[in-house]
Amino acid sequence: MGEGDFWDDQERAAKVSAEHARQAQRLAEYRSLSEDVSDLGELAAMAREEERAGSLTEEFTQEITDGLARAEERLFVLEESRLFGGDHDAGDAVVTIQSGEGGTDAQDWAEMLLRMYLRWAEDRGFTATVQDRQDGQEAGIKSATFTLEGSNAYGLMSAERGVHRLVRLSPFDSANRRQTSFAAVQVAPLVTDEAGVEIDDKDIRVDTYRASGAGGQHVNKTDSAVRITHLPTGVVVQCQNERSQTQNRATAMNMLRSRLVELELQRREEEAARERGESMTIGFGSQIRSYVIHPYSMVKDLRTG
Structure with missing residues (x-):
C-alpha cells in the first residue's frame, strides 16, 4: 500500500485496502482478547490467594466466571473467522x-x-x-x-x-x-x-x-x-x-x-x-x-x- 503507483489500479487497491482493514481489525481483536485473558489470569491468582486466606467472596468468583465466558465467546468468533478465506467470504x-x-x-x-x-x-x-x-x-x-x-x-x-x-x-x-x-x-x-x-x-x-x-x-x-x-x-x-x-x-x-x-x-x-x-x-x-x-x-x- 506504500507503493507510489498503488492507487493507479483502483479495483486492486480497493480489494487490498479492504483486506488490510479486515486483517487489522482481526489483529486488534486478538490483542484485546490477549490482554483480557492476561487480566483474568491475574484475577485467578488473586482468587487462589484469597481462597487460602478464607476471604474469597462469591461476587469475586462470579466476576472471574463471567469474564471467562466472555473470553470464550470472543475466542470462538476469532476462530470462526479463520474459516473464511474465500474472495467474498468476509463481505455481505x-x-x-x-x-x-x-x-x-x-x-x-x-x-x-x-x-x-x-x-x-x-x-x-x-x-x-x-x-x-x-x-x-x-x-x-x-x-x-x-x-x-x-x-x-x-x-x-x-x-x-x-x-x-x-x-x-x-x-x-x-x-x-x-x-x-x-x-x-x-x-x-x-x-x-x-x-x-x-x-x-x-x-x-x-x-x-x-x-x-x-x-x-x-x-x-x-x-x-x-x-x-x-x-x-x-x-x-x-x-x-x-x-x-x-x-x-x-x-x-x-x-x-x-x-x-x-x-x-x-x-x-x-x-x-x-x-x-x-x-x-x-x-x-x-x-x-x-x-x-x-x-x-x-x-x-x-x-x-
Missing part, C-alpha cells in the same frame, strides 16, 4: 429462497426458512433487508430475496446454499397426512457498482410496476417497483422495498451484479459436480439438509451425515 450476501415441490406446503416451508434466517440475522447482529417477496396464493411465499450485511455474512450463509427438505403432518391437508416439501436457498456475494462488474445497458431490460403488500399509499399507487432482466443469461431480479423507483433500480442493479457473480461461481461448482457425477433439482434426492417433524423429530445435514 444476497439470499434468495424459492419454494419447490410440495405445493402450498412448500410455499409455507419457504416462508418458515425466511423467518428462520431473519431471526438468526437479528441474533447475530446482522442487518437483513427483504428486497422482494412473492406471496403464495394460500399461504407462504413463492420466493423472497433479502440482503444480509455483517462481518462474514456471505461466508456464513454460503453454507446454506442448496435444497432444504421438510417432513411434517400437513396443516393444509384435510386428512392431516404427512407431506414432504422442498425449498431452495441461493446465496450470492453482495456486489456493488464499485466492484468492477460491468453490465452493458443494451444487455438489460428494465420494467416498472406497482409494489405489492404493505408500504402505504406511495408504494402502492406509483410504479416504484423495478424488475431487471439480464438478456444474455435470463437472470431476473426485482426490488420493491425502497420508496422511489431510482432507489429500487440501484438496489436491483447491485442484486443483478451479485447474481452474475453467483452464476460464475455456480458454473465452476457445476463443472466440478459433473466431474463427480452430481446434479441438483429442487426435489427428492437433492436436499442438503432435512428437517423431520413427523413421525419423529430430527434435523440432519446430509453433507456431514
Whole structure:
C-alpha cells in the first residue's frame, strides 16, 4: 500500500485496502482478547490467594466466571473467522429462497426458512433487508430475496446454499397426512457498482410496476417497483422495498451484479459436480439438509451425515 503507483489500479487497491482493514481489525481483536485473558489470569491468582486466606467472596468468583465466558465467546468468533478465506467470504450476501415441490406446503416451508434466517440475522447482529417477496396464493411465499450485511455474512450463509427438505403432518391437508416439501436457498456475494462488474445497458431490460403488500399509499399507487432482466443469461431480479423507483433500480442493479457473480461461481461448482457425477433439482434426492417433524423429530445435514 506504500507503493507510489498503488492507487493507479483502483479495483486492486480497493480489494487490498479492504483486506488490510479486515486483517487489522482481526489483529486488534486478538490483542484485546490477549490482554483480557492476561487480566483474568491475574484475577485467578488473586482468587487462589484469597481462597487460602478464607476471604474469597462469591461476587469475586462470579466476576472471574463471567469474564471467562466472555473470553470464550470472543475466542470462538476469532476462530470462526479463520474459516473464511474465500474472495467474498468476509463481505455481505444476497439470499434468495424459492419454494419447490410440495405445493402450498412448500410455499409455507419457504416462508418458515425466511423467518428462520431473519431471526438468526437479528441474533447475530446482522442487518437483513427483504428486497422482494412473492406471496403464495394460500399461504407462504413463492420466493423472497433479502440482503444480509455483517462481518462474514456471505461466508456464513454460503453454507446454506442448496435444497432444504421438510417432513411434517400437513396443516393444509384435510386428512392431516404427512407431506414432504422442498425449498431452495441461493446465496450470492453482495456486489456493488464499485466492484468492477460491468453490465452493458443494451444487455438489460428494465420494467416498472406497482409494489405489492404493505408500504402505504406511495408504494402502492406509483410504479416504484423495478424488475431487471439480464438478456444474455435470463437472470431476473426485482426490488420493491425502497420508496422511489431510482432507489429500487440501484438496489436491483447491485442484486443483478451479485447474481452474475453467483452464476460464475455456480458454473465452476457445476463443472466440478459433473466431474463427480452430481446434479441438483429442487426435489427428492437433492436436499442438503432435512428437517423431520413427523413421525419423529430430527434435523440432519446430509453433507456431514
